Amino acid sequence: MRKSKKNKIIYYLLLVVVVFLFWTVEYYLLPSLSKDANEARATLPAWVLPRADASAVVTHNYYTLEYSELHEQARWVAYALTRSHLTSDDRRRPYFEEDPGVKTFSADWRNYRNSGYDRGHLCPAGDRRFSEAAYNETFYTSNISPMKSDFNAGVWNRLEIQVRNWARKYDSLYVITGGVLRRGLPAIGYEGVTVPRLFYKIVVRQNGKDLEAIAFLIPHGETSQPLETFRVSIDRLEEETGIDFFESVPDSLESKLEEGVKDTYWPF
Structure with a gap:
């Protein structure tokens, strides 16, 4: 007992x-x-998002984009990048998948097979290692564009690394990026995925009450030139892309931001 x-x-x-x-x-x-x-x-403030066709805008948990059915890729991808996002967590690389948020269906990854082009990320997977869900989300085909290998692993990768360095320095950044999409460009695959000849990236930070930005326009090819070579004004990007950036920012601040971007200080 x-x-x-x-x-x-x-x-x-x-x-x-x-x-x-x-x-x-x-x-x-x-x-x-x-x-x-x-x-x-890190929900994006409304002023970060460019003017867009609302029906083509897809808001994911960790980035937002406007999808172009004509070109079978995003016109732009916008996301926040903070110091806390930058981890070295090891993630298993998933398969590319069609984006369930794109009403017209995003391009099938098979369009890239044997095309000679990489499936190049717009919102980098390397910026989203802090979470498996965030990392996997970057592998939607709406977030990729055809890139030459020497471009993707070269100057484009160098720019992504530089943006991470700025995030470590300034903590909170907003990034808007994509390929310059036009009619008449070459295309790959059975769905005709456009191959851009130029890619762009805008990086913005808040400095007190002001906004400071730096913008890049890079030819799609191998180059060893320093990143500073490709700095342009946001006005120039609007001319090239046909996209109205920062339309909800007050006019006086928008003009200063878009015209004077080449004069702002961003250490390389």
Whole structure:
């Protein structure tokens, strides 16, 4: 009898410990993880998003884009990049998938097969290693564009690394990027995915009450020239792309931002 009673006491003690552990995880650990994940999403302020066809805009958890059905890729991709996003977490590379948010269906990844072009990221996977969900989201085909390997692994990669360095320095940045899409450009695959001849990137930071930006327009090819070579004004990008950037920013600030971008200080 005594042995049986002792076993029951041990059993009840173990049960209390297990219940306590589950309660601790549920009320302390899981809410903390959920909070971190939500903060990492860093919702984009409205002024970051360019003027767009609302029906073609797709808002994901970790970036927003406007999809061009004509060119089978995004006209622009916009996302936030903070110091906390920059981790070296090892992630298993997933397969590319069609974007479920694109009503007209995004391009099939098979368009790129044997095309001679990389599936080049616009919002880099390397900027989204902080979360498996965020990382996987960058592999939607709406977030890729045909890129030559020496461009994708060369100057484009150098620019992505430089943007991360600025995020470490300034903490919070907003990035808008894409290929310059026009009629008459070459295309690949059975769906006719346009191959841009130029790619652009805008990086913006808040400096007190002011906004400071730097913009790049880079020919699609191999180059060893320094990144500073490709700095342009946002006005120039608007001419090239036909996109109205920062339309909701007050006119006086917008003019200063778009015309004077070449004079702002961004250390390389």
